[in-house]
Amino acid sequence: MNFNNIKSFLEKNDSSVKSKNDNTIEIGNCILVFPLTRANYLYKKYDILELKTLVESSNGYVKTIFTQNIISINSKFFIGKGKIEIIKNYIDNINIKNNINTIVFNTELKGTQIRNLEKYLQLPILDKNMIILNIFSMHAKTYQAKLQVLLAKYQYLLPRLTNMWNHLDNQKGGIGLKGPGEKEIETDKRIINYKINILKNKISEIQKHTINQSHNRKSAVRISLVGYTNAGKSTIMNLLSNANVYVDNKVFSTLDTKIKRIYIKNYKCLLSDTVGFINNIPYNLIKSFKSTLSEVQESDILLHIIDITSEDIIRKIKSVNSILEDLNIDKKKIILVFNKIDQLKNYNKCFLIKSKNLKIYISATENNNINNLKNIIANYINNNLLL
Numbered sequence: 001m002n003f004n005n006i007k008s009f010l011e012k013n014d015s016s017v018k019s020k021n022d023n024t025i026e027i028g029n030c031i032l033v034f035p036l037t038r039a040n041y042l043y044k045k046y047d048i049l050e051l052k053t054l055v056e057s058s059n060g061y062v063k064t065i066f067t068q069n070i071i072s073i074n075s076k077f078f079i080g081k082g083k084i085e086i087i088k089n090y091i092d093n094i095n096i097k098n099n100i101n102t103i104v105f106n107t108e109l110k111g112t113q114i115r116n117l118e119k120y121l122q123l124p125i126l127d128k129n130m131i132i133l134n135i136f137s138m139h140a141k142t143y144q145a146k147l148q149v150l151l152a153k154y155q156y157l158l159p160r161l162t163n164m165w166n167h168l169d170n171q172k173g174g175i176g177l178k179g180p181g182e183k184e185i186e187t188d189k190r191i192i193n194y195k196i197n198i199l200k201n202k203i204s205e206i207q208k209h210t211i212n213q214s215h216n217r218k219s220a221v222r223i224s225l226v227g228y229t230n231a232g233k234s235t236i237m238n239l240l241s242n243a244n245v246y247v248d249n250k251v252f253s254t255l256d257t258k259i260k261r262i263y264i265k266n267y268k269c270l271l272s273d274t275v276g277f278i279n280n281i282p283y284n285l286i287k288s289f290k291s292t293l294s295e296v297q298e299s300d301i302l303l304h305i306i307d308i309t310s311e312d313i314i315r316k317i318k319s320v321n322s323i324l325e326d327l328n329i330d331k332k333k334i335i336l337v338f339n340k341i342d343q344l345k346n347y348n349k350c351f352l353i354k355s356k357n358l359k360i361y362i363s364a365t366e367n368n369n370i371n372n373l374k375n376i377i378a379n380y381i382n383n384n385l386l387l
Contacts, residue, residue, distance in 0.1 A: 024137045027060030027126070028101030031087065034067040035079050035107055041069070046312040050279070051106045051128060058134045063100060064090070077120070078105065078113050088121055102126055111160030129156060132281070144206045151199040154192050161188055207294065220261070221269045221381050224296040226324065227305035228316040229276030232339040235364040236305060237273040240264075240374075257295050265378035272299070279319045286326060293327060300385055301333050301377060308338040308361070333384070335360065335376060342366045 032051055036044055044067070052062050068083045077084050091100055102124045103117070109127040117125045133153055140146045225233040241260035257274040272295045286293075296302065302324070310316055317336075324330040334357045342363035360376060362369040 024058070025126070025130070025134045026101070027055060027058055027104070027131075027134070029061050029063050029099055030055060030102040030104050030126075031090070031100060032062055032065045033079065033087070033103060033105045034065065035073075035105070036067055036069045043312060043315060046315070047106060047279075051104065051131070054128070054131045054135065055104060058131055058138065060102070060104070060131075066090075076113065076116050078107065078109055078117075084117075084120060091121060091123065104128070104131060114160070128280075132278070144203065147199055147203050147206075151196060151203065154196050154199070158189065158192050158196070161185055161192070219268065221264075221267055221301070221385055222295075222299045223269050223271050223301045223303060223377065224299040225271070225273045225303050225305055226296060226320060227276060228307065228310075228320055229278050231276065231305045231307040231316075232364050233273050233276065233305045234258075236303070236337070236339065236362075237271065239364050239367065239370060241271055257293075259295065264374050264381070267378060267381045269377075269381075272296070277320050277323050279315065281319075281323065286323065297327060297329050299329075299332065301335065301380060302329070303335050303337050304357075306336060306338050307340055309340050309343045333380060335373075335380075337362060337373065339364055342368060 032048070032055070034044070034048060034051075040047060048065060048067075052065075055062055066083065066087055068079050070079060074080055087103070100123060103121060103126070105125065105127045107127060108129055109117075109125065114125050114127075133149065133156060136145075136149045136152070140149045225237060227233055237258060237260065241262045257272055259270055259272045262269050262271050274293060274296060304317075304320060306313065306317060321330060324334075336355055336357050336359045338359065338361045340363060341361050342365060358376060360369065360373050362373055364370075
């Protein structure tokens with residue numbers, strides 16, 4: 001996506017934070033590009049499936065996929081010139097030239113790389129982070145969530161400004177004077193930094209109100225559902241609370257924290273369901289959503305919901321644990337809840353997963369082993385949280 005489109009996208013979101021208008025990017029038919037390094041080569045199949053799911057959740061349609069093993073990163077295009085030529089030849093094919101709308105990279109790109117790729121391939125370029133931000137925009141319903149998404153977008157754009165105006169570099173000013181490119185950069189940086197500060201202040205005010213509400217909940221045991229996106233957290237939320245929280249088989253379908261008052265074996269509890277995590281989630285998103293995740297930080301018990309059917313289950317567990325560590329909440333009481341056992345004939349392999357935390361195996365959709373989960377929670381409350 002070229003810089004003017006990104007700016008327009010941000011300004012449209014900025015002016016309609018309180019509106020219900022659709023302010024997302026239209027991805028349309030797209031090509032996926034996967035640079036494969038030693039670090040991610042073993043997870044190639046899972047990463048392709050995950051990005052494909054992200055694109056489809058963002059209302060995009062994957063037409064074809066290109067991969068390339070890379071030893072070193074090409075500073076101009078990220079991937080090698082030979083692979084760029086192959087992609088260009090594919091796009092220029094007379095049968096498909098008008099049938100591709102965007103190209104999506106499964107990596108974070110610099111501003112220069114986006115600009116160079118768009119100039120050479122003549123199509124908008126998106127990276128994985130922008131796709132995630134787009135999905136967050138689609139699912140942000142509350143004022144706070146919209147502010148947090150917009151903050152993350154501005155923080156994404158800011159470091160990319162310097163190289164987005166290189167098309168004006170040859171229009172230098174006189175000695176001691178700045179050319180138009182330099183002026184545009186400084187102007188945009190000031191505007192974006194100003195808006196970032198405003199958004200942070202607004203979010204901070206909302207968080208103060210949330211903290212006041214939090215103090216009023218001290219009498220209840222606080223339980224939070226955490227886990228990889230699409231692991232079944234909202235289904236479990238509905239089951240434990242008899243609520244009607246939105247459930248969809250899509251990534252990041254829950255963005256705003258939901259809190260329900262429940263009773264577990266006569267213990268009054270507050271159960272919260274918040275945004276799901278994902279591998280290599282942009283750090284700016286974590287920072288932007290810290291106020292939303294504050295409910296998790298204040299919890300007495302974390303239920304780490306895990307999709308037992310996932311083939312890369314270990315990596316997903318590690319991804320969630322890494323984020324909990326970043327939020328300084330990895331030392332809290334955590335119960336590992338392996339969900340969707342109804343979809344497996346044999347789930348004994350998961351007994352081999354080493355963890356100091358308690359483990360339980362359930363099916364939220366079949367209401368299987370839910371009473372045992374409640375017993376584990378009640379026993380912990382009785383033995384550790386009651387004076």
